[in-house]
Amino acid sequence: MNIGIDMMGGDYAPLEAVRGLRLYLDEPNVNDPATLFCIGQQEHVVPLLEQHGLHAHPQIKVIPAPEVIGYNEHPTKALKEKQQSSIAIGFYLLATGKVDAFLSAGNTGAMLVGAMYSIKAIEGVQRPTIATFLPKLNGGTGLLLDVGLNADCKPEHLNQFALLGSLYASNILGIPDPRVALLNVGEEESKGNLLAQATYPLLKENKQLHFTGNVEGRDVFQDKADVIVCDGFTGNIVLKMAESFYDIAAERKLAQDEYLQRFHYENYGGTPVLGVSKPVIIGHGISNAKAFKNMIHLGEKMVSSAFCDAIRSSFTQSSTGQ
Amino acid sequence: MNIGIDMMGGDYAPLEAVRGLRLYLDEPNVNDPATLFCIGQQEHVVPLLEQHGLHAHPQIKVIPAPEVIGYNEHPTKALKEKQQSSIAIGFYLLATGKVDAFLSAGNTGAMLVGAMYSIKAIEGVQRPTIATFLPKLNGGTGLLLDVGLNADCKPEHLNQFALLGSLYASNILGIPDPRVALLNVGEEESKGNLLAQATYPLLKENKQLHFTGNVEGRDVFQDKADVIVCDGFTGNIVLKMAESFYDIAAERKLAQDEYLQRFHYENYGGTPVLGVSKPVIIGHGISNAKAFKNMIHLGEKMVSSAFCDAIRSSFTQSSTGQ
Structure with missing residues (x-):
């Protein structure tokens, strides 16, 4: 399973994101851990991964994203203009099936616009x-x-x-x-x-x-x-x-x-965008390491339980009059 | 100043209402206390007033109201059918100027209907x-x-x-x-x-x-x-x-x-119905003695500060385009 993580989103990014990866990978009960696609500015992310002993970790894959969408940027405009941003690249990876879920604690509006327009709502929602x-x-x-x-x-x-x-x-x-x-x-x-x-x-x-x-x-x-x-x-x-x-x-x-x-x-992690066709999770701006770890688990659970298919199936039922 | 009090309203009526009167009248700082028109079923109210040494108190006046509007009664219907209820009589006293303010912790709907239809909204509200x-x-x-x-x-x-x-x-x-x-x-x-x-x-x-x-x-x-x-x-x-x-x-x-x-x-007392032509105060169903005392004070303050006139004057200003 592949989980895409926006390393640049959140007030304490990328440090808390990296610490979250460490928490996740250190858990003794992770038998078959997901591969974590770490999307962000290499010059900031790589040194932190090194500091936390994660750069060469088999489950970690760094995906360079030279641009960052800030908190106060206009979502639609920013996504359009910053195609090399971590959020835009995350949605690209999700839409093309390179990752199975995408999570970010960054610009909520941009995450929503990305969810709506790059992967779209499930039919009937x-x-x-x-x-x-x-x-x-x-x-x-x-x-x-x-x-x-x-x-x-x-x-x-x-x-x-x-x-x-x-x-x-x-x-x-x-x-x-x-x-x-x-x-x-x-x-x-x-x-x-x-x-x-x-x-x-x-x-x-x-x-x-x-x-x-x-x-x-x-x-x-x-x-x-x-x-x-x-x-x-x-x-x-x-x-x-x-x-x-x-x-x-x-x-x-x-x-x-x-x-x-x-x-x-801030301990809870994020909330999924319910009703879009693939797992997308939005974290609180103040997400800490624990929140990032929890978001990865939520993403895993959404993928392994085929949650979006369950929604698809229920909405097909309701549209056929049941 | 005359304050009308529905003795039958509230989960702990009339006992907490009577205890509220006692608290109010015992306050050392009440130099010129209001006359309290205690509206309710004599057979329940009078013995309690006697127990609390208030029956012969110069500031207490018992106004018999043989009927009670219950919590679950339909406000408009109840007010129409129970003209001898404490709420109906309270509004009659208020409308005819026998009391300067009326308060109750009883049926909120009936209090609102009474406020709207017996004393009406201030012009412009x-x-x-x-x-x-x-x-x-x-x-x-x-x-x-x-x-x-x-x-x-x-x-x-x-x-x-x-x-x-x-x-x-x-x-x-x-x-x-x-x-x-x-x-x-x-x-x-x-x-x-x-x-x-x-x-x-x-x-x-x-x-x-x-x-x-x-x-x-x-x-x-x-x-x-x-x-x-x-x-x-x-x-x-x-x-x-x-x-x-x-x-x-x-x-x-x-x-x-x-x-x-x-x-x-429940300590706060009640809330005035803002925008009606005379002081009406609605208390919480669970009002205790302190809440009743506070409602009496609020009624006094609304009367002494000519609060309804202040509203009238402001709404005249706004309707003339200021």
């Missing part, structure tokens, strides 16, 4: 989406989506996010028959804004889902659902509030609490 | 709104609105919420020249869903506001703005997530933390 993990008070982990890719949504989009989230929860997180809920302002079916009111019956009638009804803001960290669906505006605000929990905990010197620790989102 | 307090990490307190009254909003509604929130912050909370921000998914002007994108220029051009731009979910508890504006769907979810902080803190045995204490929303 109207809007690819991104999810975040929700640490549950009972120790479990839930999913929330969309968290920012689609600020304005139609009911059918939310219905599709529900299916994408449900497949992610079952195939990647190993949650059997995931419970799906709609984020809303009350529990009753009639509650909500026009979007939520129109989405509820779609979810209720969707036979591919185990829909359990509405959940409220107070339920986000409770074990009421495995997958919570909402528009990307609301989801982004919920995600960033959740991220701020950890900062509040740190400020109040409560960050040693085992549960609040789980709000330390 | 398209949508009355409700706000919540946001405890800031630096010790300050901000406002967020709308938090649930208006699930679907137009840009002009958010522009009006901004003015109502700004007037509340300056007149009642004593924050001079309050900074107003728009809740959004990014800091740049162009960010957001269609609503946020269309609202930004209205706020920017509104000369009655000190608009400081967008804030994100991570900024909600930071000192970036005094008043944060959003639609009622988003605001309700943010509010309920914030409320769940306290439960999380309690579950994790961190509730003794001074900052997390401030998420104990």
Whole structure:
């Protein structure tokens, strides 16, 4: 298996990316490790690989990419003009089958544009989406989506996010028959804004889902659902509030609490772009070594479980009226 | 000054309401206390007043209301059919000038319907709104609105919420020249869903506001703005997530933390219905004695500062093109 890694993306790149490779390759349980295609500026990446004893490692392959897309660059423009950038080359390798998955903690917009235009959405998926993990008070982990890719949504989009989230929860997180809920302002079916009111019956009638009804803001960290669906505006605000929990905990010197620790989102790794035809993972800008290692594992899991095929198959089912 | 209190509203009514009156009247700094019109079922209220030594208190006046509107009753229907309920009688007293403010921790819907139809919105106010307090990490307190009254909003509604929130912050909370921000998914002007994108220029051009731009979910508890504006769907979810902080803190045995204490929303009292022609305050269902006391103080402050007149005057200004 070949995993493409943008060595230049992230606030602490390429150092944390290199340290992430080291963590991944040092794991005793990696029997059949992936080959890691390290895409980036050779003059920065190679010395770090050498320092970490990785330059001659059989699983490491350096792919030179002389250009870098910065955080504040316009995604479409940058991808077009910087074809020798690590993100553009990563998508080229993915599109041509040289790598099986591509991950980056770089410019999120450029990663999304690349995912949409170089490898494209799976047929039937109207809007690819991104999810975040929700640490549950009972120790479990839930999913929330969309968290920012689609600020304005139609009911059918939310219905599709529900299916994408449900497949992610079952195939990647190993949650059997995931419970799906709609984020809303009350529990009753009639509650909500026009979007939520129109989405509820779609979810209720969707036979591919185990829909359990509405959940409220107070339920986000409770074990009421495995997958919570909402528009990307609301989801982004919920995600960033959740991220701020950890900062509040740190400020109040409560960050040693085992549960609040789980709000330390930089440990999680990245989120897949759900609904595109090949595995693409976007990491947080502040990704650390552990996050990079986790992203490699996520990529492996998406490839080995043929996750994109599972989505393809479910969306073929739904478009044929099931 | 006369304050009408629904003694039957709230999960712990009428006991916590009575204990709230006791707290209010026991305060050493109340030189010229309001007369408290205690509206409710005599057979329940009077014995409790007697137990708390309040039955013959010169500031206490019992107003019999044989009926009660329950939590799950349909607001419009209940108000129409139960004209002898504490909420219906409270609004009658308010509308006829027998009391200067009316407060209840009862059926929120019935309180809102009563506010809209018995005393009505101030001329020019398209949508009355409700706000919540946001405890800031630096010790300050901000406002967020709308938090649930208006699930679907137009840009002009958010522009009006901004003015109502700004007037509340300056007149009642004593924050001079309050900074107003728009809740959004990014800091740049162009960010957001269609609503946020269309609202930004209205706020920017509104000369009655000190608009400081967008804030994100991570900024909600930071000192970036005094008043944060959003639609009622988003605001309700943010509010309920914030409320769940306290439960999380309690579950994790961190509730003794001074900052997390401030998420104990039942202490806050109620929220005024902003934009209606007389002072109406809605309390949380779980309001305790301290919350009732705080609601009485809020009612006093709204009356003594002629808050509704300040709104009236500002909305006259805005409708004449200033």
